Amino acid sequence: MRSRKWALLLLIVPFVSVLYPDWYSRLQPELAGIPFFVWYQFAMVVLGVIVTLGVYALEGVRR
Amino acid sequence: MIHGDQLAVFAILFMGVSLAGFWANRWRRADLRTLDQWGLAGRSLGTVINWFLMGGDLYTAYTFIAVPALVFGKGAIGLFAIPYTIIVYPLVYVVMPRLWRVGRHRGHVTPSDYVGDRFDSRLLSVLIAITGIVATIPYIALQMFGIQVVLAQMGVPVELALVIAFLILAFFTYLSGLRAPAMIAFAKDVLIWSTILVAVIYLPIRLGGYGAIFAHVPTKLAILPRASYVPYSTLAFGSALALFLYPHAVTSVLASKDQDVIKRNAAFLPAYSFLLGLIAILGYVAIAAGIHPSKAYGPNSAVPQLFAAMFPGPFTGYAFAAIAIGALVPASVMSIAAANLFSRNLYRELFRPTASANEETNVSKVFSGVVKLGALLFILLVPTTYVINFQLAGGVWILQTLPAVFLSLYLRWLDRWAVAAGWAVGIGLGTYWLVQVHFAASTISLFGLTHDQVYIALAAFIANLIVVIGGSLIARLLGAAGRTRLAEADYEVSVPSGA
Numbered sequence: 262m263r264s265r266k267w268a269l270l271l272l273i274v275p276f277v278s279v280l281y282p283d284w285y286s287r288l289q290p291e292l293a294g295i296p297f298f299v300w301y302q303f304a305m306v307v308l309g310v311i312v313t314l315g316v317y318a319l320e321g322v323r324r
Numbered sequence: 325m326i327h328g329d330q331l332a333v334f335a336i337l338f339m340g341v342s343l344a345g346f347w348a349n350r351w352r353r354a355d356l357r358t359l360d361q362w363g364l365a366g367r368s369l370g371t372v373i374n375w376f377l378m379g380g381d382l383y384t385a386y387t388f389i390a391v392p393a394l395v396f397g398k399g400a401i402g403l404f405a406i407p408y409t410i411i412v413y414p415l416v417y418v419v420m421p422r423l424w425r426v427g428r429h430r431g432h433v434t435p436s437d438y439v440g441d442r443f444d445s446r447l448l449s450v451l452i453a454i455t456g457i458v459a460t461i462p463y464i465a466l467q468m469f470g471i472q473v474v475l476a477q478m479g480v481p482v483e484l485a486l487v488i489a490f491l492i493l494a495f496f497t498y499l500s501g502l503r504a505p506a507m508i509a510f511a512k513d514v515l516i517w518s519t520i521l522v523a524v525i526y527l528p529i530r531l532g533g534y535g536a537i538f539a540h541v542p543t544k545l546a547i548l549p550r551a552s553y554v555p556y557s558t559l560a561f562g563s564a565l566a567l568f569l570y571p572h573a574v575t576s577v578l579a580s581k582d583q584d585v586i587k588r589n590a591a592f593l594p595a596y597s598f599l600l601g602l603i604a605i606l607g608y609v610a611i612a613a614g615i616h617p618s619k620a621y622g623p624n625s626a627v628p629q630l631f632a633a634m635f636p637g638p639f640t641g642y643a644f645a646a647i648a649i650g651a652l653v654p655a656s657v658m659s660i661a662a663a664n665l666f667s668r669n670l671y672r673e674l675f676r677p678t679a680s681a682n683e684e685t686n687v688s689k690v691f692s693g694v695v696k697l698g699a700l701l702f703i704l705l706v707p708t709t710y711v712i713n714f715q716l717a718g719g720v721w722i723l724q725t726l727p728a729v730f731l732s733l734y735l736r737w738l739d740r741w742a743v744a745a746g747w748a749v750g751i752g753l754g755t756y757w758l759v760q761v762h763f764a765a766s767t768i769s770l771f772g773l774t775h776d777q778v779y780i781a782l783a784a785f786i787a788n789l790i791v792v793i794g795g796s797l798i799a800r801l802l803g804a805a806g807r808t809r810l811a812e813a814d815y816e817v818s819v820p821s822g823a
Contacts, residue, residue: 269417269418272414272417272418273414275410275411275413275414276411276414278410279406279407279410279411279560280407280411280557280561281553281557282548282552282553282556282557283553286400286547286548286553287547288543288546288547291535291538293533293534293535294533294534294535294536294537294538294539295534295538296538296546296547298400298403298546298547298548299403299546299605302403302406302407302410302601303406303598303601305406305407305410306406306409306410306594306597306598306601307598309410309413309414309594309597310591310592310594310595313413313414313417313590313591313594314591316417317417317587317588317591320587
């Protein structure tokens with residue numbers, strides 16, 4: 262399979278998503294009573310998994 | 325007062341799981357008289373087993389006590405553990421397969437092995453080994469502290485129980501090596517996941533839902549104040565850079581059977597970050613439940629007290645067993661990693677260059693016990709705050725090995741003397757700053773240059789980096805040839821055997 266090294270750049274996404282709390286340290290919008298600050302970070306854990314799996318798939322298995 | 329119902333469940337689970345550790349030496353039977361087998365489980369671990377092992381190794385029992393304790397005591401800043409364990413994995417995905425490839429080609433067991441080869445330098449290899457051992461011992465001690473906290477909550481005589489736990493841990497590690505924590509990690513996960521899932525569902529039901537819980541949390545604890553933005557970011561970033569420099573993290577990476585195992589687990593390990601986040605939230609739940617921490621253990625007793633107050637006795641024992649067994653896995657891997665550093669990079673390198681593989685392994689086995697004994701004495705004899713301070717310092721120190729271990733994988737022109745000098749500057753400055761804040765904080769405001777508080781490890785690392793880069797450029801200008809024992813092919817993917 263062809264190696265797609267550029268896919269590694271996508272790994273910046275989870276990095277940037279939580280890098281600076283300025284844009285997520287807030288109470289609203291709440292989710293089931295949970296402050297945005299808290300549930301946003303949980304959501305970013307999930308996003309990190311999706312992105313990393315995507316990169317793994319895109320990169321192609323090299324032997 | 326001894327809580328018999330808690331203790332009975334606890335003791336049965338703890339003993340049962342420990343037996344798995346003793347039995348582990350029969351699993352994938354091999355000659356455990358070599359470090360490849362005893363210390364790296366034959367470099368044979370696939371994605372599933374290594375997921376359990378690394379999950380147990382990196383997300384330690386102490387983390388599970390300390391993170392909610394921080395949230396309970398100081399609020400949202402404690403949640404930095406979530407971004408920390410988000411941003412570490414992109415890094416792992418890129419860097420660790422490369423380290424693994426070199427390690428596989430050259431038979432490396434420790435990060436020091438790699439550094440010694442990479443720079444053709446005994447000095448650097450020894451420096452990295454000492455840093456690793458010194459940073460690891462307080463970390464092991466804090467795992468024992470995790471056991472201690474739950475033991476105290478059950479009302480048993482702490483010292484005696486801790487010595488028993490230590491003996492069990494020491495013996496199965498001696499006998500089975502890395503196979504033991506790999507086996508135990510599975511049982512530990514069943515216990516910890518079930519405990520936490522029950523906790524995050526059952527406790528809110530008792531307390532009227534998450535809305536009601538957060539209604540009890542003052543806003544200044546629920547979200548970050550502006551002044552905490554930079555500390556939050558730098559703590560998360562600095563900790564993420566440091567995590568995989570710890571010898572025990574490198575051990576579990578090198579034990580992978582191929583580099584795809586590492587990449588897949590970089591994607592799957594965040595499941596534990598989610599778990600850690602849920603555990604962090606228990607700090608808020610403890611606030612809402614009106615928990616008063618014990619005098620002896622302070623905020624660190626918040627979650628054990630929460631469990632004891634809200635769960636029926638037997639389930640509390642179950643939850644405590646999850647924490648204590650959760651301490652066995654990292655304590656075992658850490659002691660193995662520190663022992664391998666000692667046997668290969670200090671004992672053989674400095675005193676017995678002719679030591680056989682067998683002798684080296686025996687030294688490792690014995691030293692893994694010595695390290696744990698040191699950690700046990702540390703936690704029994706030294707005030708816990710000092711141990712915590714020491715571990716905090718360990719995090720600052722271990723980050724200073726980044727140029728030698730990670731950067732050198734990419735930059736061929738790094739000079740070994742510059743790397744050693746950068747290490748010294750980073751360790752010196754980091755320690756100086758920690759003393760300045762009396763170890764009471766992990767952040768500092770730099771010479772009035774920065775208005776915001778910065779994580780000390782990261783600040784020291786930047787100074788380190790400047791010395792390493794500047795020094796290497798000067799060395800190049802002076803015509804120093806970079807020395808290495810590695811060939812270009814050592815960084816590449818393995819050619820199938822026989823080729």
